[in-house]
Amino acid sequence: MTESTTHAVAVVGAGPAGLFATRALAAAGCRVLLLNRDIKPGGLAEYGIFLNKYKMKGGLRRQFSKILTDPRVTYLGHVAVGESGPLSVPALRAAGFDAVVFAIGAQGTKYLGIEGERLPGVYHAKDLVYHYNRLPPFSDCECEEIIAVARRGPHEKAYDDREFEDVEDAFDREAYRREVERIRPRLEAAGQSADELLKALAARPEAEDRCRARLTFRFLASPQRVITEGGRVVGLEIEETRLERKGERISAVGTGEISRIPCDTVVFAVGDRVDESVGLPYREGLYVTAPGAEQDPAAAYQVWDPSQGQPLADVFVVGWARRASDGVVGRARLDAETGIKHILKVLGSRPTRAPAEAERPVTAIMHELGKAGARPVTYEEVLRIEAAERERARRDGVEEFKFASDEEMLALLSS
Numbered sequence: 001m002t003e004s005t006t007h008a009v010a011v012v013g014a015g016p017a018g019l020f021a022t023r024a025l026a027a028a029g030c031r032v033l034l035l036n037r038d039i040k041p042g043g044l045a046e047y048g049i050f051l052n053k054y055k056m057k058g059g060l061r062r063q064f065s066k067i068l069t070d071p072r073v074t075y076l077g078h079v080a081v082g083e084s085g086p087l088s089v090p091a092l093r094a095a096g097f098d099a100v101v102f103a104i105g106a107q108g109t110k111y112l113g114i115e116g117e118r119l120p121g122v123y124h125a126k127d128l129v130y131h132y133n134r135l136p137p138f139s140d141c142e143c144e145e146i147i148a149v150a151r152r153g154p155h156e157k158a159y160d161d162r163e164f165e166d167v168e169d170a171f172d173r174e175a176y177r178r179e180v181e182r183i184r185p186r187l188e189a190a191g192q193s194a195d196e197l198l199k200a201l202a203a204r205p206e207a208e209d210r211c212r213a214r215l216t217f218r219f220l221a222s223p224q225r226v227i228t229e230g231g232r233v234v235g236l237e238i239e240e241t242r243l244e245r246k247g248e249r250i251s252a253v254g255t256g257e258i259s260r261i262p263c264d265t266v267v268f269a270v271g272d273r274v275d276e277s278v279g280l281p282y283r284e285g286l287y288v289t290a291p292g293a294e295q296d297p298a299a300a301y302q303v304w305d306p307s308q309g310q311p312l313a314d315v316f317v318v319g320w321a322r323r324a325s326d327g328v329v330g331r332a333r334l335d336a337e338t339g340i341k342h343i344l345k346v347l348g349s350r351p352t353r354a355p356a357e358a359e360r361p362v363t364a365i366m367h368e369l370g371k372a373g374a375r376p377v378t379y380e381e382v383l384r385i386e387a388a389e390r391e392r393a394r395r396d397g398v399e400e401f402k403f404a405s406d407e408e409m410l411a412l413l414s415s
C-alpha cells in the first residue's frame, strides 16, 4: 500500500477489541468506519469493569480518545449491526469494504437449563454489573449474605488472589473453614488436601475494613432448580456432588443428595456466549471460524460459512466475539492486534484504492442508515455528552455521573 492508496475497513463494536483493532488498522493506513451499538465507545471497559476503578477506566478512556480522533477513523455510535438493528450484516457487506471486522463481544447469556432460571429475581452477572455501572454513585454493598455456589471444589476455583481482593472485606473466613471441613471427606476421596486450603487461609491477611455484607461459599453443589413461592424466589435447590478425576480434568458428579439454599435472589455467573441473532454463522456459543487454525493461525479470525463450506472472505472476528469471556482488557487487545496482523496480510494480497474510492463504502453506510431512520452518534457528540456528565458530577459532588438511558443522551444532543 502506498501513501496515496488505501483499504477501507468497517469495524463493528467499539469495546477494547474493536478500538485496538481500529488503532492497528489506522496505523497501517486504512480508512476505518467504526460502528457501535452503544452510544458511547468502550464496551465492557465502560460498562463492565467495576465502577470504582476510576484510574483504570480513565486511562483506557484517554487511549480510546486518541484512537477516535484519528482523521482516518469515523465513529458512529447507536448503530447496532444485525437483524434487530438498522444495518444487517448483508447490507454492511454490500457497501463494499475490503474487510469487515466484528468485535462485538459476547453479548449472549449462557443458561444452565434448569427450572426457574428466567424468573424475576434471577439475574445474569453481567446484567447486575451493567445496572451498577449506570447508577452513580454506587455507595456500598447492601445484600446481607452472598453465597457463592460452585459445582466443584476450592481447588478448582477460577479466580486468582488479585481478583479476590475486591471482595476480601466481605469474606467470612470462619464459614469458609467450616465449609472446607464439611467437604473434607469428598476432597480427600479425590486425592485433594483440605489442610492445604486451611493453611492458605491462615496465611491470608485479615481484611482491614469489614463490609456489611457476608460472603460465604458452598462447594460441591450443582444447581437444580430455582424455588419460588408466590412469584418470589425463596431458594436454590442443589444436588451435592463429588469429585471425579478423568486424566488431568476434575469433574463434578451428582451424588443424588438434594438440599436447598434459602435466598431471595439468584445471580448466575456462568459465562457468556456470542449474540446468535446478529446473523453471522453460529455454533455452540461461538461464531464459526475457518478450520485449520493449528496449521494457519489466521484461520481462527476468518468467519466461515459451514452451509457453503467456505469462508466469508471479507468477514473476520476478534476479541470476545471470537472467544467469549476470554480474559481481561489486555487479552482482548492482544487478540485484536494479532487478528489485525493476519487481516492486513490478507488485505496485502488485494488491490488498494485511491482515498476517494475508500470513502465510497463509508458514504454508502451513511446513506443506508439515513434510509433506515437511524440516529448515529458521532464522536464529537459523545464528547458533548461526556462534558455534560462531568459538569453534572461536579455539581452533584460525585466522582462520576453517567446518563442512564439512550433517550437522555439523545435529548441532550438535540437540545
Ligand SMILES: Cc1cc2nc3c(=O)[nH]c(=O)nc-3n(C[C@H](O)[C@H](O)[C@H](O)COP(=O)(O)OP(=O)(O)OC[C@H]3O[C@@H](n4cnc5c(N)ncnc54)[C@H](O)[C@@H]3O)c2cc1C
Pocket: 012, 013, 014, 015, 016, 017, 018, 035, 036, 037, 038, 041, 042, 043, 044, 045, 048, 049, 050, 053, 079, 080, 081, 082, 085, 103, 104, 105, 106, 107, 126, 129, 275, 278, 318, 319, 320, 321, 326, 327, 328, 329, 330, 332
Ligand atoms: C463484569 C466484568 C468486569 C470486568 N472487569 C475487568 C477489569 O477490572 N479489568 C479488565 O482488564 N477487564 C475486565 N473485564 C474484561 C473486559 O471488560 C473484556 O476483556 C473486554 O471488554 C472485552 O472486549 P471486547 O471489545 O471483545 O468486548 P466488549 O467490551 O463487550 O465490547 C463489545 C462492543 O461491541 C458493541 N456491540 C455489541 N453488539 C453489537 C452489534 N450487534 N452491533 C454493533 N456493535 C455491537 C457493544 O456496544 C460494545 O461496545 C471485565 C468484564 C466483565 C464482564
